[in-house]
Amino acid sequence: MPSNVPTFAQLLQACEFSAVHLELRDAYAPTERFEAWRRGERIDWDDRVSWWHPYDQLITDTVARGVVIRRARIISEPVSEYIRWEHYVTHANVTAGEQVRWLPRRRTTDLSLPGNDFWLFDNRLARVHHFDGNGAVVEDEITDDPDLMPHLAASFERVWARAIPHQTYKI
Structure with a gap:
C-alpha cells in the first residue's frame, strides 16, 4: 500500500464510535493457520498466549475506548471448509471484543449488497477489499465518497438485522 494510505491500525485508532465489517466470500486465500487446522491441529483456547495476536489486542484496545466493532459474514450453506474454520477461529474475534453474526446467503436475495467486502469506520x-479469484487481496481501496457511505452503512445494517449471533449459529 502506498505510504499515504492509512494502515488498518491507524483507521481503527481514528475511529470514534463504530467499525463494521461485511464479509461476502465463502473462501479466502489459505493461511498457515487454516492449513494447520486442515491438518487437524486445534487451538488450545485455554492457552491465550499461544493464539492471541496483535490484531486481537488492537480490537480489545479499540473496544475499550468505546468503539463498537461488528462483523457480519454472508455464507453459503452447506458451508465451505474455509467457513467451517472461520467459525472455529471466531472465538478469538469474540474474545477480543467483536460482535459477530452469520447470515445464510439464501436469506439475502432481496437485499441490495455491495460487490466487495468492506470495513466502514464511523459511517x-x-x-x-478487492480480491482475486482465489481470495487473495489485490487492493484495499480507501474511500470517503459521500454517495457510497450511506449505501454501505444501510447494507451492513440490513444484514446485521437478519444475521444470527455467533453464539447461536451452529455449523
Missing part, C-alpha cells in the same frame, strides 16, 4: 470512511 464516514470505508476500506473496500
